[in-house]
Amino acid sequence: MKDSKEYIEVYGAREHNLKNINVKIPRNELVVITGLSGSGKSSLAFDTIFAEGQRRYIETFSAYARQFLGGLERPDVDKIDGLSPVIAIEQKTTSKNPRSTVGTVTELYDFLRLLFARVSDAYSLTSGKKLVSYTEEQILHAIQNNYKNEKVMLLAPVVRSRKGHYHELFVQMAKKGYGQARIDGEIRELEYNLKLDRYKTHDIDIVIDRWIIGEASSESRMEKSLSTALQMGDGIIGIQKLDSDHIEYFSRNLMDAESGHSLALPEPNTFSFNSPKGSCFYCKGLGTVKKVNTDYFVENPKLSINQGGLLPLEDIKSNKWILSQSKNILEIFGLSLSTPMKDIPKEALDYIYNGCHKEFNKDLKYAGVNKKIKISFDGLVPMINELIDDKDSYDAVLLERHFTTEENCPECKGTRLQPSSLSFKIADKNIAEVSAMSLSDFMVWLVEIEDQFSNKNKIIAHEILKELRTRLQFLLDVGLEYLSLSRSTRTLSGGESQRIRLATQIGSQLVNVLYILDEPSIGLHQRDNERLINSLKNLRDIGNSVLVVEHDKDMILEANEVLDVGPRAGKFGGEVLWQGKPADLLKADTITADYLTGKR
Structure with a gap:
């Protein structure tokens, strides 16, 4: 007989409909609790x-910490012995956080970001060409080889596509001894009164030096000037032949030598939509934006604005200005605020919704004159957007809830990332394209890309790829090969969320833990159910106890031990009718046994 330490022993359980039951559950085995719905399985x-x-876990915290966590009531049970640390994996949505994805909750995306930061190649956003980076020594050798015996000008780019007059910059450069700059493609003297049009965008390169490449006396001068130019140009320099307008750029960062497009060397945060370094500027890494939908403005077209027919006005407290402008617009069309919404023409509604900045002629028949009316109204939609941006406003909450729909971000197209983050590719795919793959395709991609790496990158990527494949295999083993890393956790079913947590727990390799699962087989194909059972056995075999509330026949028959709870639901249940090996259950006189043998 097993020692008592090898059991979880429950004495006098009376929670909900349980009838003061005593039960011994073997540790380090796969145990199924089955029975009719409502019989007391989940209560146990x-x-x-x-x-x-x-409750015991929280009791280990200090009194100070427990006051923030809140106390947990002791369940209605006399005693439980042999209880390991417990983790429950229930059927509920993993997270309502809009930033949470399959990739983030499984940590696969963290390793994918690391992979892209270490072995990806960068490509120009403008030309599509592969970007390259140089050391200072490589830049010097390239100049000497490419421009032998040529007269060239060394440039340090200091302004790129920015507005301003830059008077202070020119004065500062002149004080440092620089006499010329290439401004918007033209070489100009750095005069004291030099100012540019502040409302236009400009490109400014400071002329650092002029060389005749190949002259022995200029070698040390070149090294000094090059170092100065790289420092001033933030790691970028340009070389222009004196008899040409063409500039070739070199950079210590990643750069397209033709266009001058430059990128900083990637870090893991470059690919994070939860970091300012990687997230889309427009949607802030959410991948979606809230857009005002005018289809929600009118619910009953028979009502007029005065009768509450234009719904947003009901949620905007300070709507008198909107009403007065709407009245003016309607009067132009010979209508009033008492006109039913269905009788207002599209043009008038467009002015009310999207704004009107026009001058109209209006006949005042009673006065026999023609009067000009000027309307300057931004429109209801822009005003709602402005109110929604004010997150602290109560109006904003109501307006966003009632009159907006969620759409893909028009800038990042739902990828959540900046264009520069998508410039880095592995095997011609950026990180958003990889994240959008199904998990089964992702596994194939992980296997194939290693053959395309250089020997150096193979060494760098080896451990990262190993971790990715191991964690990914756990997800495939529980039947989730159709999901993608970019899938929002808000769109997952309870069963999918449960299996993701199960795969994560298997990957964590914890031991001496009691795992409790709630009907993990629901919605699974027969093939996937077999893989799920194997995953639970794997969890058991590494040194854990697995307790599953389940109705599935295959799960029951594959268990080490079965508890049959019943006999009926509610107050007619709450008893352990039978406990033992699945093979012996087939001979028992219970509803579950009848179900397993096909008698019912």
């Missing part, structure tokens, strides 16, 4: 065993 597994495990 979750509301008694898990609740007590959670």
